[in-house]
Amino acid sequence: GNSVTQMEGPVTLSEEAFLTINCTYTATGYPSLFWYVQYPGEGLQLLLKATKADDKGSNKGFEATYRKETTSFHLEKGSVQVSDSAVYFCALRGNQGGKLIFGQGTELSVKP
Amino acid sequence: GAGVSQSPSNKVTEKGKDVELRCDPISGHTALYWYRQSLGQGLEFLIYFQGNSAPDKSGLPSDRFSAERTGGSVSTLTIQRTQQEDSAVYLCASSFLLGGGRADTQYFGPGTRLTVL
Numbered sequence: 135g136n137s138v139t140q141m142e143g144p145v146t147l148s149e150e151a152f153l154t155i156n157c158t159y160t161a162t163g164y165p166s167l168f169w170y171v172q173y174p175g176e177g178l179q180l181l182l183k184a185t186k187a188d189d190k191g192s193n194k195g196f197e198a199t200y201r202k203e204t205t206s207f208h209l210e211k212g213s214v215q216v217s218d219s220a221v222y223f224c225a226l227r228g229n230q231g232g233k234l235i236f237g238q239g240t241e242l243s244v245k246p
Numbered sequence: 247g248a249g250v251s252q253s254p255s256n257k258v259t260e261k262g263k264d265v266e267l268r269c270d271p272i273s274g275h276t277a278l279y280w281y282r283q284s285l286g287q288g289l290e291f292l293i294y295f296q297g298n299s300a301p302d303k304s305g306l307p308s309d310r311f312s313a314e315r316t317g318g319s320v321s322t323l324t325i326q327r328t329q330q331e332d333s334a335v336y337l338c339a340s341s342f343l344l345g346g347g348r349a350d351t352q353y354f355g356p357g358t359r360l361t362v363l
Contacts, residue, residue, distance in 0.1 A: 233291045
């Protein structure tokens with residue numbers, strides 16, 4: 135079945151550091167891929183998405199590229215801020231129905 | 247516009263009692279989803295509604311769990327004879343449906359934190 139694997143956290147970085155959170159997936163067909171973010175005490179928010187191979191999703195300085203050849207959708211940001219501290223979830227959606235399959239989440243802590 | 251709303255925000259109940267959790271999706275969203283977020287299991291899919299019917303119930307963990315949706319809008323998730331392992335945050339999401347049964351982006355509600363004592 136479909137599955138998503140994320141790098142384990144927590145990840146602790148200093149402000150302005152470069153961020154990569156790895157995400158790989160297993161899926162049949164052509165899934166859509168998502169990054170959701172959960173800030174402390176808040177609900178899940180869509181951060182970015184990509185619906186086909188080689189698409190790049192971007193938002194708030196974050197980027198991720200849908201790589202079918204490596205079945206990956208790694209999240210990157212060139213310079214993190216303290217306000218980026220949150221839990222990040224990679225997810226995929228299959229072709230039918232739309233249920234999301236989530237990775238286990240990666241907690242990011244950015245120190246000033 | 248208004249987002250997905252859920253009620254109650256917190257629910258504490260005793261083992262063996264029944265609970266009902268409510269979700270109000272974004273107006274016009276045909277698809278509605280329930281998920282569960284717990285420390286041990288992460289984020290798990292429970293059930294998907296397309297209009298008032300549920301073509302995918304594969305994530306419901308046992309027959310103590312049921313859900314319904316009426317008028318293509320509000321949904322209720324019911325847990326009967328609650329157990330301690332049911333303690334989790336229950337999340338609802340909704341989306342438009344695109345052609346061919348594909349779903350658009352899902353928007354999540356704030357969740358209901360259920361604690362079973």
